[in-house]
Amino acid sequence: MDIQHRNISDNNFEDCIKCTICTVYCPVTVVNPDYPGPKQSGPDGERFRLKKPLYYDEGLKYCLNCKRCEIACPSEVKIGDIIQKARIKYTKGRPSLRDTMLANTDFMGTVVGAFAPVVNGMLKLKPVKMFMDASLGIDSHRQFPSYSSEKFSTWFNREARAHQASMPHKVAYFHGCYVQYNYPKLGKDLVKVLNAIGYGVELLDKERCCGVAKISNRLAKSARRDAETNLALVRKAVAGGMDVIGTSSTCIFTMRDEYPHILEIYNDDVRDNIQLATRFIYRLVDEGRVKLAFKPEYKRRIAYHTPCHMAKLGWTVYSTELLRMIPGVDLLILNSNCCGIAGTYGFKKEYYNYSQLIGEPLFKQIEQECPDFVATDCETCKWQIEMSTNAKVENPISVLAEAIDEEATFKLNNH
Structure with missing residues (x-):
């Protein structure tokens, strides 16, 4: 290879031992045969891309960036990072109008928020959904979260x-x-x-x-x-x-x-x-620095869903243990399954069916367990679960806010 044209990767792809465990844990490969899989898309593909960008595979667009491959990898290869950086660097063409709109959340939130009641109603209308499907490629089955009139x-x-x-x-x-x-x-x-x-x-x-x-x-x-x-x-x-x-x-x-x-x-x-x-x-x-007091009448059966990025952080235990501190909570930890939405991924027409197939095992378990509601720390998981099941979803912080005895807790911590 000509040293003058050699690209240097700062990702640790050479640590890959080719065990393919990342592919086993990938939720996309199970439902989409067009996705090369994390090993081929990540460390294997990086070797070729560094030699010649023409080796870039457009199939990398199917990656959710859920990081499950990185969690599973025994060599701690930054598989998801390799894939995302390759997509940014090598994908042909500029982001579409749809992708730009979905990505610019501050701009869209500011604009739409000024007309929230009207926009919320319009986004539920079938003709509007069909128009966005045909003109923008936002799947007509996708439900949008409501916007608030006040920030x-x-x-x-x-x-x-x-x-x-x-x-x-x-x-x-x-x-x-x-x-x-x-x-x-x-x-x-x-x-x-x-x-x-x-x-x-x-x-x-x-x-x-x-x-x-x-x-x-x-x-x-x-x-x-x-x-x-x-x-x-x-x-x-x-x-x-x-x-x-x-x-x-x-x-x-x-x-x-x-x-x-x-x-x-x-x-x-x-x-x-x-x-x-x-x-x-x-x-x-x-650490004993604060104490919590809870309402004795608060009784709920809660199913907790671990978001993929929460699993990557390794912080699920903090949310679940806080929920367990509430005396009236019967907590069920749902099986580890990606919900499939992956932020804006599940809004796009070309990915929508894959998104729903990926989340299907999670949806089925929730329907079988029939909890009072599901708790999770990710808002897009909330959107996906509420759209795809009969369950309502709350953030653990909102559960704490409802269950906590505010006055008693304040007295415990402010003598």
């Missing part, structure tokens, strides 16, 4: 900000697009729980989307700009003595791991200060 930050500044100054401790909250534009209630629930244990909340001023949608839709330059903005805000919060927490497992995973691995935006100095809210609260309780 979370607007509510926070009006109703909650002044009260936070009275709290003895502080934490910064990366609320993300879902809480900001779709479901402010989750953010309100977090503020309620944190205030009850004596923690005030500050928002990251003018935070941007975590970037996961832009990464998956190959808008890497825009994702890098957002990542740089977010990390600057994180560093400012950490310098002020605060940890940065979030309620979305994917947002937190992206900021901790995808920023350096995919976007090459390095965060070593603050990575350990970015964590999921359930992990933050559980560790406070486990």
Whole structure:
């Protein structure tokens, strides 16, 4: 190979021992014969792509980036990262209008939020769905999450900000697009729980989307700009003595791991200060720094679904153990299955059927178990499960907010 044209990969593909266990654990290969599989798409394909980009296989577009291959890999090869970086680098053509719209969550949330009741109604109409299917390639079967008429930050500044100054401790909250534009209630629930244990909340001023949608839709330059903005805000919060927490497992995973691995935006100095809210609260309780009191009348049978990125973080135990602390909760841990939506992936017409087939084992178990509701730390898993089953889905933080005796908890932690 001509040394002048040699490309150097910073991924550890040479550590692959070709055991193919990643392919066994891949949810896509089971349902889609057109996907080469993680070993061939990742470390095997990287060897060829470094010699000649023409070896790039467009079949890599079927990868969910669920990271199950990386969890299974005994050699800790960054298989998913290799695939995503290859897609960004070698895919021909620019992202489509559909992909750009789905990826720009801040822009779409701001625009749509101004007309939320109208847009929410229109997105449920069959003619509108058929039009988006034919013109944009957004599958007509996909249900959109509702948009909120009021942004979370607007509510926070009006109703909650002044009260936070009275709290003895502080934490910064990366609320993300879902809480900001779709479901402010989750953010309100977090503020309620944190205030009850004596923690005030500050928002990251003018935070941007975590970037996961832009990464998956190959808008890497825009994702890098957002990542740089977010990390600057994180560093400012950490310098002020605060940890940065979030309620979305994917947002937190992206900021901790995808920023350096995919976007090459390095965060070593603050990575350990970015964590999921359930992990933050559980560790406070486990270390004896705070106590929780619960309503005796709260009784629920809850099924917990582990999001793929939550499994990659290795943090499922924090959410499930918090739920187990609630005396009236009967907790069932669902089998480890990808729900199939993978953010914007499941909205696209060409992937929709694969998305549903991937999630089918999970949907069947939920229907068989008939829990009062499902708990999960990922908002897109919530959308997929609620669309594909009869179950309602709540974030563990919202479960805590409903079950906690706010006054008794505050007294326990503020003598």
